[in-house]
Amino acid sequence: MNVSPIFWIAPGGAVIALVTALILALQNMKRSEGTEPMKEVAKAVRIGAMAYLKQQYKGVILFFGIVFVLLCVLAALGLQTWFVPFAFLTGGFFSGLSGYIGMSVGVRSSARTTHACKTSLNSGLRVAFNSGMVMGLTVVGLGLIDLSVWYIILNAVYANLPTVERLTAITSAMIAFGIGASSQALFARVGGGIFTKAADVGADLVGKVEAGIPEDDPRNPAVIADNVGDNVGDIAGMGADLYESYVDSIVASMALSVVAFASFGDTTSVNGLLLPMVLSGVGIVGAILASFLVRAGEKAEQKVLLAALRRGTYGATILSGVLGFLMVKWLLPGHIQVFWSILSGLLAGVIVGYFTERFTSDSYKPVQSIAAEAKTSPATVIIEGLAVGMNSTIPIVITVAVAIITSYYMAGGASNPGLGLYGIGISAVGMLSTLGITLATDAYGPVADNAGGNAEMTHQEPIVRERTDALDSLGNTTAATGKGFAIASAALTALALIAAYRGEAVHMSERVLGHVKDMDLTLLNPRLVAGLFLGAMLPMGVSSMIMRAVGRAASKIVEEVRRQFKTIPGLMEGTGKPDYAHAVAICTKAAQREMIAPSLLAIIAPIVTGLVLGVEGVAGFLAGGLAAGFCLAVFSANAGGAWDNAKKFIEKGNFGGKGSPAHHAAVVGDTVGDPLKDASGPSLNILLKLQSMVSIVVLGLVLKVSSYLPWLR
């Protein structure tokens, strides 16, 4: 069976993305890294970051090996197809590769950004933003190319099946691809998050608070570890994270398309299945075109630069919308209404971004109110921050709920529920179709942050540090927006996966049990309700483990920094040199050890739930985890972002400015927010999807075991 010519838009877009990424990377590499000391600092960060990734991949390879064997066992028992273990491996490989490439360019761009800042703010932005674009385009390019290859292979393998059966078989195997990407992403996010926050908190607690030296001061032995953390957590971790969001939303929609279009004939069925991939393909073109809008004059100020970045993302949104409309019109002329679902997703992304900024930028009341509480005490800073974070869930959850309802009904769910569910999936694809550029605005932040660190450590002129600071603060705003975007897309994707779960349960029960299993997915099923409770609890459980892990790792760094301050002669006076590498090694070791427990809990919990409470229990578990985890993720990201910017607001000179009691109180808030916003919070995005993925992959096992348990039969 030949693939439809329309299909080639997807790999075509992917190739364009990868080629553009390569060009941008080469452009950046041509620039100078500046003076010798600048190169040296950059090299130290690069070596630390690469050493960390190497270590991390070692652990992950072991995990992948074990799971691969287990999946082979499932396949040998006939509880899965033989494609699953291999799709799992490629998903993990490409997810890791995305993070690796993005980080490689990132660590090579920071000193170059510092150097460019000697010229102008705009030059600095260009280097950092290019590095972000490389990350964004690599993620979408690799994701789409891998999906395309699997589609071609599976389409050929199942060529002899009738269309609907063929599409079912294809999507069923491709979902396993997601689980590999998600597992890899979880380790990257959790491990990277623990690393970066342990280094950050550890460096701050001893450096800023005890020794009274500024941030990024070269005398602080944890300063390189802090910079390494930005790269491994916020670049490699985030790349792997969004890689999995991207491919998960696509495969979930593909799986949902089969039921949605089954009654509309073969061409429509195939086109419905291809639409998510094609949309992503044209989205890449939109993102690249829009990236040309991110320019400003050489003397541009921060505000102008923010406007430039916004022009880029809004431009991509509009382009993706227009191109998406054309694709729907072309591929599904009888279902043009599906476009409204895509639009819901695109708009929801923009609206969530707006509200996220509203709650985390110091231009608005919430952050200012936290800063004002700093006048009273650290306790009131924390209370107000918790309240702001919780409060921010209101508009964001409402926005996503509205997106769910509109994308379902607009796609025609009222008369054809299958179409409605497809609408939800495709809205997530729509939201993520601009990922090439939205991720760029996010991933450039850590590069700018590192550029600032480099400037501080190499004692650049104040103007350079001012410019890198401006870039960094710009990055904070876009990072918050990016986080909102990542969470919202995760919620929609996870919901699509839950719907796909039910379809897969039908499919697998036919395969494993020989008949379609009766499933009571109503709220009156006590197993579903018990699952709902357990699912709602898990995000808190996993968060607590990650936060504690950060705490433990941070206290190791605190001890190490104190030790170096004490034992290395002349360190504080600048005559002795701290042992940066040792601090990096401690973070690496701690992150590697600490990432195991929460990751395993996330993976094992849905399996245990399935074996005890059956398919319906898992459905409840996934739904409860999604609803509660979504809220907790929004809370974590926004409380953390708001505390961070409240501190920065005071540092700008408000309420007494740097060094005042208000500033000390605000630093407490910032430190509390760090693990929430950069370690436990982002891990929840992945958790939501990974749980669905794991549940889908072990469905055969759960169904088989259930058939032996009297209460699940």
Added chain:
Amino acid sequence: MNVSPIFWIAPGGAVIALVTALILALQNMKRSEGTEPMKEVAKAVRIGAMAYLKQQYKGVILFFGIVFVLLCVLAALGLQTWFVPFAFLTGGFFSGLSGYIGMSVGVRSSARTTHACKTSLNSGLRVAFNSGMVMGLTVVGLGLIDLSVWYIILNAVYANLPTVERLTAITSAMIAFGIGASSQALFARVGGGIFTKAADVGADLVGKVEAGIPEDDPRNPAVIADNVGDNVGDIAGMGADLYESYVDSIVASMALSVVAFASFGDTTSVNGLLLPMVLSGVGIVGAILASFLVRAGEKAEQKVLLAALRRGTYGATILSGVLGFLMVKWLLPGHIQVFWSILSGLLAGVIVGYFTERFTSDSYKPVQSIAAEAKTSPATVIIEGLAVGMNSTIPIVITVAVAIITSYYMAGGASNPGLGLYGIGISAVGMLSTLGITLATDAYGPVADNAGGNAEMTHQEPIVRERTDALDSLGNTTAATGKGFAIASAALTALALIAAYRGEAVHMSERVLGHVKDMDLTLLNPRLVAGLFLGAMLPMGVSSMIMRAVGRAASKIVEEVRRQFKTIPGLMEGTGKPDYAHAVAICTKAAQREMIAPSLLAIIAPIVTGLVLGVEGVAGFLAGGLAAGFCLAVFSANAGGAWDNAKKFIEKGNFGGKGSPAHHAAVVGDTVGDPLKDASGPSLNILLKLQSMVSIVVLGLVLKVSSYLPWLR
């Protein structure tokens, strides 16, 4: 139609409870209040507390008037029966009365406890515990008597209907009784919570932190307000709260009994309906008998007293279990398996209590780990506390999930889902059947706390303050256990109410639409899923409003205390007298104003959800709220409790003891935990049930409106 003779066990138990409460109250009143200064302090607290309640009831009466009129409109439109508005009023009245009586005895017992502590620790315990017993027995007595009266009236009114129809009509009207109790409870909890924490935080921030004077120092102008707060929040608020838990669990189970036993004949149907009331009746007897186990020798130490209190609650659990078994055997000889559901509830209550203590007592690792983090910084105290609170959800949610599953299947849910749901309801009734004494161990805490305040303010000998401190610390342990118990019972009750909601939806749709409405309560219904998201968000939304309200009110108190310190000459030297009443008035006013918005949000949200997303949307909303709200409530209570006891652990001399940097860091944790554990957290228990209640009462309206909306038809 005559009521079954078995029925009289319920009002019989209620009368015994009320008579015993009266005897205990009179016993306490006979004791001396001590010296004149002691009487004076007690009087000031009493006047402040009563003034607050008077003010609160004024506001609540207005609210009840408005809702009464609205319910009359619904009744006039045929969307409800005419009993609903009146049942609503009595529910609110008795809930308020329970709080009022409990608090009246409480404020009259604190000075008497102080005085008794001059004799021995055990004497002090007896006075404080008697006061708690009065509260506990008043709650269960009034609850059961009111339910009994309504049962008699409705049974007579509907005497001519066939049994199943009659029972449906009775329970349908009685549920409205719960909404009155719940609304009253919400105002009491939110208002009281804001009052007590504003006063507490305000007094501590200026007194302890700024002025450096000890807790309960008479020079602190907010000290009386702080003591008033314990009474209005932790006694009146908690009394109203548990009153509604108690009656809600009973009416929910009664409503579920109708479907459960419909096919087993009239006698079984009636007996199944009566069982929840009868169980509660015999539970009262068990609680009173077990209260005699709470004794210790005159020279007993704290540990012995804790063991005595435990003997009381464990004794009541065993007695309730045995008596419950006999009742099931007698009333439902064909359904003896229902007993296992009761036992699940009783055991779950004990296990949740155990885990709560595990996470909040300083004898265990979690609290000690928070205290250890205090050596580093306030930020790490907060991070560790957040992690402990989140972590505590794991065992507690698992316990409740297991209770759900066992109580459902043990009752026979596998073959008869109606029986299974009844099993869940009756497990909540079982858990709460020991309320007479469990509430006593909880409500005695604030009395002991106030007794300590009285001792400090009247400069009693150190031994007296030591003894009141021992009682107070004992109260902290039992209060934490009590909170766990309140949350777990709320979760089970709310779940029973959701099941009852579905039954009522069937019943009301027949009544309002003339046919049973088709309801898709599966997780594939997008309206249900959107509801799930919104429901999961609301507990965070309401919590954030309450926490902010506490913050705003507390800063008013801070200003006032600072003002008095500045303007009243000789205050710090002890020659001038602070204006206590003004601080109380500020708290009262602030609490009254601030309680409106979160309470209204809680009441209006499910109505709006119903009007936009229909019956299924509400079902999702309730389930999402339950699962996420339960976790958030457990988190709030245990994080707060753990911070509190970590501070106390340091005050005992660990990590530097009082006044050390570690102590300052721990005080930050304690202050952050205050609004979580005593204001926003406990309000969630009520929120969960109130939302179900409101949804049930407006079902007629929602169904009618839905029939005009194309997407809900």
